[in-house]
Amino acid sequence: MVEHTVKAFDEDIDSLRGLIAEMGGRAESSLENAMTALIRRDKELARQVVRDDPKIDALEEQVERLVVQTIALRAPMANDLREVVAALKIAGVVERIGDYGKNIAKRVPLIVENRKLELMSLLPAMGQIAGEMVHDALNAFAARDADLALAVIERDKVVDDFYNSIFRTLLTYMVENPKMISESAHLLFVAKNIERIGDHATNVAEMVYYAATGQYLPDRERGEAPEDGAGK
Amino acid sequence: MVEHTVKAFDEDIDSLRGLIAEMGGRAESSLENAMTALIRRDKELARQVVRDDPKIDALEEQVERLVVQTIALRAPMANDLREVVAALKIAGVVERIGDYGKNIAKRVPLIVENRKLELMSLLPAMGQIAGEMVHDALNAFAARDADLALAVIERDKVVDDFYNSIFRTLLTYMVENPKMISESAHLLFVAKNIERIGDHATNVAEMVYYAATGQYLPDRERGEAPEDGAGK
Numbered sequence: 001m002v003e004h005t006v007k008a009f010d011e012d013i014d015s016l017r018g019l020i021a022e023m024g025g026r027a028e029s030s031l032e033n034a035m036t037a038l039i040r041r042d043k044e045l046a047r048q049v050v051r052d053d054p055k056i057d058a059l060e061e062q063v064e065r066l067v068v069q070t071i072a073l074r075a076p077m078a079n080d081l082r083e084v085v086a087a088l089k090i091a092g093v094v095e096r097i098g099d100y101g102k103n104i105a106k107r108v109p110l111i112v113e114n115r116k117l118e119l120m121s122l123l124p125a126m127g128q129i130a131g132e133m134v135h136d137a138l139n140a141f142a143a144r145d146a147d148l149a150l151a152v153i154e155r156d157k158v159v160d161d162f163y164n165s166i167f168r169t170l171l172t173y174m175v176e177n178p179k180m181i182s183e184s185a186h187l188l189f190v191a192k193n194i195e196r197i198g199d200h201a202t203n204v205a206e207m208v209y210y211a212a213t214g215q216y217l218p219d220r221e222r223g224e225a226p227e228d229g230a231g232k
Numbered sequence: 233m234v235e236h237t238v239k240a241f242d243e244d245i246d247s248l249r250g251l252i253a254e255m256g257g258r259a260e261s262s263l264e265n266a267m268t269a270l271i272r273r274d275k276e277l278a279r280q281v282v283r284d285d286p287k288i289d290a291l292e293e294q295v296e297r298l299v300v301q302t303i304a305l306r307a308p309m310a311n312d313l314r315e316v317v318a319a320l321k322i323a324g325v326v327e328r329i330g331d332y333g334k335n336i337a338k339r340v341p342l343i344v345e346n347r348k349l350e351l352m353s354l355l356p357a358m359g360q361i362a363g364e365m366v367h368d369a370l371n372a373f374a375a376r377d378a379d380l381a382l383a384v385i386e387r388d389k390v391v392d393d394f395y396n397s398i399f400r401t402l403l404t405y406m407v408e409n410p411k412m413i414s415e416s417a418h419l420l421f422v423a424k425n426i427e428r429i430g431d432h433a434t435n436v437a438e439m440v441y442y443a444a445t446g447q448y449l450p451d452r453e454r455g456e457a458p459e460d461g462a463g464k
Binding site for chain 2 (some may be wrong): 037066068072075081085092109167174175178185188189
């Protein structure tokens with residue numbers, strides 16, 4: 001009987017991990033496609049990202065249902081319970097990452113002219129780093145790999161540095177090109193969305209680190225990038 | 233035995249409602265104080281908002297622990313289980329509302345000059361409406377009041393209209409006053425944060441409406457305000 005319950009619990013956990021891996025893959029694609037759509041000014045690809053987002057939401061609901069069912073039926077204790085709750089929280093964060101990708105995609109039709117912007121090199125690079133952070137954070141979760149989680153956390157500074165540089169570049173650009181202020185404002189929000197994706201990947205990595213080691217990281221301020229002044 | 237469990241469950245639910253009411257009160261104060269700090273350029277009040285935010289996070293963690301404990305020990309079914317899960321989700325949303333208040337407060341020190349901005353009348357009005365939405369959404373939750381929830385949902389359009397008007401006003405202002413571009417950009421983020429608070433209050437109201445009536449609202453697009461082009 002106990003063995004049966006343990007086996008059933010392990011199967012639940014495997015299902016949860018599978019669902020979260022699928023969510024993570026979709027959230028990554030969402031960011032990647034949104035950035036490609038932005039660079040290529042591909043409105044159809046941008047619409048596709050928006051259309052795909054409800055699938056991530058539906059997966060999160062599946063995770064929620066399975067978590068409730070697992071707690072109610074298997075009555076997991078201590079470590080097992082922590083793992084189930086961590087899965088629920090991580091699913092919530094991944095859903096938000098997907099939302100940020102969707103938000104970027106929604107701005108694509110508004111950024112008509114982007115050829116001349118030097119930051120059209122910086123933004124995709126920033127997006128790629130944030131995407132890798134999401135990827136590695138979820139791999140760290142799947143493999144319970146504290147070192148990989150730590151590497152994700154350390155990379156958040158790089159994303160913040162990109163954000164600060166892009167923020168200043170855009171503001172200077174706005175001063176010099178008043179006609180481009182509207183498009184620049186949209187790009188400011190795009191940069192902010194990527195910066196938030198980095199923060200959320202970091203949150204996932206922190207949860208993985210705690211679950212794997214039982215230790216909290218030394219206190220670090222979280223939240224938005226510091227240099228536009230609104231963060232840390 | 234059954235009666236004992238039912239009573240214990242009711243006590244758990246009461247505790248959950250109490251915790252969420254406290255979270256809601258704190259999230260409202262966070263927004264209100266952040267807006268006051270912005271208008272009065274009161275950096276100390278802004279810092280206070282940032283310092284108070286961890287209390288909201290701690291309350292959310294209390295909600296999570298109590299939800300897990302309730303599901304594990306009381307094994308609630310059907311409606312009861314839905315109510316517990318709704319409490320968990322609403323706590324998550326209220327925590328995010330608190331974060332947006334904190335993010336507004338963090339920008340206060342960067343908005344040095346604001347006397348001349350006409351939108352220093354619009355922004356507080358927008359903030360007040362969003363704050364009332366949060367307040368009413370949580371009252372609707374406490375009273376299981378579907379009508380009040382519906383009223384919150386309908387007010388989201390007002391917040392979106394404010395956001396769109398402020399977005400356009402700020403962009404025009406930036407074109408005409410290049411020296412104020414940096415401060416205007418920060419105000420743009422402030423407006424976006426308030427708009428997101430309205431969205432989240434709406435999310436809570438939608439959950440309350442569903443929990444109270446068992447019916448989903450007719451399909452409406454959610455998310456960011458439409459007119460800056462990034463939404464709906």
